Amino acid sequence: MAAAVNFPCRIPRQAISLKGVAGLTFGSTPSKGSCQLMQSNVKMEREAACLRKQVNNKSLNKRWVSMVVSAAGDFDFKLGSSPSNMIKQFYACINDKKLKELDGYVSEDCHFEDCSFLQPMQGKKEVMHFFRQLTAGMGQNVKFVIEHVCEDDEMTAGVNWHLEWKTIQIPFTRGCSFYECSHKDDRLIIKKALVVIESPIKPGGIVLTLLKNVTAIFDDFPKAAEWLLKSPHVIMQFCSKIYSRLLAPFVNPLLAGYIRAWNLAARLFAFALNIVLHFLTKYFG
Incomplete structure (x- = not known):
């Protein structure tokens, strides 16, 4: 009578069943190779679970970093940043x-x-x-x-x-x-x-020659150089007076004529360009 009693906490050895393992049938006793295969499958499942956990943690960390960076960028933009x-x-x-x-x-x-x-x-x-x-x-x-x-x-x-x-x-x-x-x-x-x-005029080596001559004059007349350098507006006013009294009566008409000539040339060029464009659009457009 006692031998026929099965306690709930103990499972008969012949009742073990492994699904998905080739060569084993219900109620058969597992061999040594099947036990090793089962252990390897369990190990692979554990490694896969650890790998998935690491991937999830990395993706979470990436999302957290991106959120922090974007928030810092918005804050930086509001403050005028740098x-x-x-x-x-x-x-x-x-x-x-x-x-x-x-x-x-x-x-x-x-x-x-x-x-x-x-x-x-x-x-x-x-x-x-x-x-x-x-x-x-x-x-x-x-x-x-x-x-x-x-x-x-x-x-x-x-x-x-x-x-x-x-x-x-x-x-x-x-x-x-x-x-x-x-x-x-x-x-x-x-x-x-x-x-x-950038200046459209490229004097090149002339600037170095001019600098050498000007510094030589400054060294020879230091007091005059100090006065000129401390009062540049005086030089501009002096040059302006000389130009207005001596050169303006002759230079201004020449400049005015030069400007008018360039305006006329620009208008003629624009007129010719419009004619060419009209011809191209009419016959090839």
Whole structure:
């Protein structure tokens, strides 16, 4: 009687069944090879589970890192980020002619010095008037292309650029700009700017010869040199008076005639070009 009793916690040896293992039938006793196969399958399942866990952890970590980076990028953009990013956004507004957004990048007391002009522009009103003229003169196809942007600290940045017309670089339009920024609310704005543009005149070695002669004169007459260097506006006024009294009566008519001649030539060229285009569109369009 006692031998026929089976406790629930004990399973008869002949009742073990392995599904999916070739060569074993229900109720048969597993051999040594089948036990090794079962152990290898269990091991493979454990390794696969560990691998899936690692992959899930990596994907979770990647998602977490991407979320942190995107949040930091949004926060950085709201704060005006760095001067380099602010300058890139500034030139993007110029290219897109977004004058209202461009106005937000200029401080009220902005000092904007362009070496192509005799006098720097002072204040937002003068600076924005300059940018309105600039964007109007650029037309629809001329764009600023930034080549490099560098930062000195949290408030200064330098950029070199050139102009392109339909992705074609325009000659003699390379330039460098240096910006000093300040904080306004939660963003960076331009407080001071210096713009240096490539000169279309390439004197070459003449500049070195002229520099040598001028420095020699400065060394021979140091007091006069100090006075001239400390008062450059006096030289400009003196040269302007000489020009207006001696040269203007002769030079101005020549310049006016020269300008009129070039205007006439430009109109004739445009007229001829329109005729050619009309002919091509009529017979080959």
